[in-house]
Amino acid sequence: MSDPILDRGALEECLRLVAGEAARYLAGIDAAPVRPPGEADGVGGPLSDDGVGSLEALRALIDAAEAAATRSAGPRFFHFVMGGGTPAALAADWLTSALDQIAFNWISSPFALRLEQVSVDWLKELFGLPAEWSGVLTTGATTANFTGLAAARRWWGLRHGVDVEEHGLSGLPPVPVLGGGYVHASAVKALAMLGIGRQQVQTFAADATGRLDADALGRALRGLGGAPAILAATAGEVNAGGFDPLAIMADLAEEHGAWLHVDGAFGLFAAVSPATRELVSGIERAHSVAVDGHKWLNVPYDCGAAFVHDPDVHRGAFAASAAYLGREESGRPVFSDLAPEMSRRARGLAVWATLRAYGRSGYRAMVERHLGLARRLADQVDAEPDLERLADVPLNVVCFRYRPSRVAEEELDELNRRLGQAVLDDGRVFFGTTVYGGKVAFRPAIVNWRTRPEDVDLVVATVLELGAALVPAGV
Numbered sequence: 001m002s003d004p005i006l007d008r009g010a011l012e013e014c015l016r017l018v019a020g021e022a023a024r025y026l027a028g029i030d031a032a033p034v035r036p037p038g039e040a041d042g043v044g045g046p047l048s049d050d051g052v053g054s055l056e057a058l059r060a061l062i063d064a065a066e067a068a069a070t071r072s073a074g075p076r077f078f079h080f081v082m083g084g085g086t087p088a089a090l091a092a093d094w095l096t097s098a099l100d101q102i103a104f105n106w107i108s109s110p111f112a113l114r115l116e117q118v119s120v121d122w123l124k125e126l127f128g129l130p131a132e133w134s135g136v137l138t139t140g141a142t143t144a145n146f147t148g149l150a151a152a153r154r155w156w157g158l159r160h161g162v163d164v165e166e167h168g169l170s171g172l173p174p175v176p177v178l179g180g181g182y183v184h185a186s187a188v189k190a191l192a193m194l195g196i197g198r199q200q201v202q203t204f205a206a207d208a209t210g211r212l213d214a215d216a217l218g219r220a221l222r223g224l225g226g227a228p229a230i231l232a233a234t235a236g237e238v239n240a241g242g243f244d245p246l247a248i249m250a251d252l253a254e255e256h257g258a259w260l261h262v263d264g265a266f267g268l269f270a271a272v273s274p275a276t277r278e279l280v281s282g283i284e285r286a287h288s289v290a291v292d293g294h295k296w297l298n299v300p301y302d303c304g305a306a307f308v309h310d311p312d313v314h315r316g317a318f319a320a321s322a323a324y325l326g327r328e329e330s331g332r333p334v335f336s337d338l339a340p341e342m343s344r345r346a347r348g349l350a351v352w353a354t355l356r357a358y359g360r361s362g363y364r365a366m367v368e369r370h371l372g373l374a375r376r377l378a379d380q381v382d383a384e385p386d387l388e389r390l391a392d393v394p395l396n397v398v399c400f401r402y403r404p405s406r407v408a409e410e411e412l413d414e415l416n417r418r419l420g421q422a423v424l425d426d427g428r429v430f431f432g433t434t435v436y437g438g439k440v441a442f443r444p445a446i447v448n449w450r451t452r453p454e455d456v457d458l459v460v461a462t463v464l465e466l467g468a469a470l471v472p473a474g475v
């Protein structure tokens with residue numbers, strides 16, 4: 001088999017094969033070890049001159065996945081912050097590939113643009129963001145942070161009388177970026193990509209966990225003497241789910257004429273439940289907001305969204321044109337003018353499908369179930385003398401460490417690192433270590449739609465079992 005045109009007749013069988021195998025894989029995902037030991041060893045070698053044909057290639061891929069794919073879509077993957085794909089989102093994502101739409105403009109695919117428009121509107125409703133803001137679907141929270149901060153950079157340049165998209169940053173002073181200690185690595189990466197620079201981030205933390213020192217932030221803003229600045233806030237810090245005080249930061253932004261960007265990659269979902277809505281109070285006074293789709297929305301990778309309060313500034317940061325691309329003058333959002341990429345996957349299909357399938361109350365039910373599971377885990381940690389919870393649990397992340405009394409404090413970091421590796425190798429549950437307040441700690445995050453109490457209950461059981469094997473009693 002060489003030229004793909006000879007393969008036209010195989011398409012249906014290819015899709016049927018993959019549908020069957022995917023269903024089988026997912027049927028086993030509740031109980032399978034989270035990370036099998038293999039690394040797809042058989043897929044390498046030189047590029048062959050003649051192809052093996054689609055079915056043989058797909059069978060090899062399926063075998064490799066069976067042996068080596070991390071079961072990150074499953075209910076016991078608590079590492080990083082990773083959702084799975086709801087049935088509606090996953091199937092719509094497959095459809096996205098089959099339809100292969102380019103969500104570029106209303107000429108390339110009115111279908112994809114309309115679905116993105118509705119999805120963005122529904123997300124604004126879900127999160128309580130003002131309807132008049134612009135929004136766009138992105139590849140994740142890194143690009144959503146990039147998008148929001150690009151709008152901030154444009155605004156900042158205009159405040160200096162410079163259109164930075166036209167003329168660049170040269171000749172301008174450094175861009176001041178101020179925040180607490182929760183600023184995520186992806187926001188810093190976005191600042192690097194934007195030419196603002198990682199080193200421009202000024203951190204005002206009240207303690208070693210990164211909690212914002214709002215007084216110090218206020219003093220620093222006063223010190224700028226009215227010069228425009230960007231405030232970087234985080235709603236849902238990755239280690240323990242902490243929140244910057246958004247209302248206070250919005251007040252400071254207002255008082256000092258600053259731009260407030262909020263990274264709500266997963267924490268924005270606090271808005272979905274009345275039990276946690278208060279945590280994001282003030283979000284509607286931000287200037288840009290980032291959220292993830294492949295985290296708590298449970299849309300398959302990759303998906304996120306950025307929202308900007310001023311649609312003109314947003315568009316100004318990303319608009320591009322060429323004669324052959326056509327012009328759109330209807331006033332409708334052209335999403336390639338709001339996003340870093342021009343050719344874009346039609347992510348609106350999966351977002352639309354999952355929101356249509358489960359609605360506001362479905363998402364509220366899922367979020368509240370996860371909040372309850374996080375509290376359940378926190379209670380289990382608190383009940384164990386060999387475990388120490390290191391932080392409150394405002395949302396869905398439980399930060400704790402193994403601390404048997406027979407081990408000296410100065411040995412705990414190394415012990416928890418080794419235990420973290422043992423948890424990953426064991427594979428019954430999956431979560432890694434972080435450093436929180438200077439201590440090596442675990443931080444399981446609960447965001448997967450499949451997760452049930454019995455999955456969460458394995459966390460403490462596994463840590464205690466593997467921990468006891470590392471430091472047997474009496475040692």
Ligand SMILES: Cc1ncc(COP(=O)(O)O)c(C=O)c1O
Nearest residue numbers: 081140141142184186238265292
């Ligand atoms: C607070 C926060 N911001 C941004 C990101 C980056 O998201 P992504 O990996 O989807 O780009 C994460 C990922 O965990 C996060 O927790």
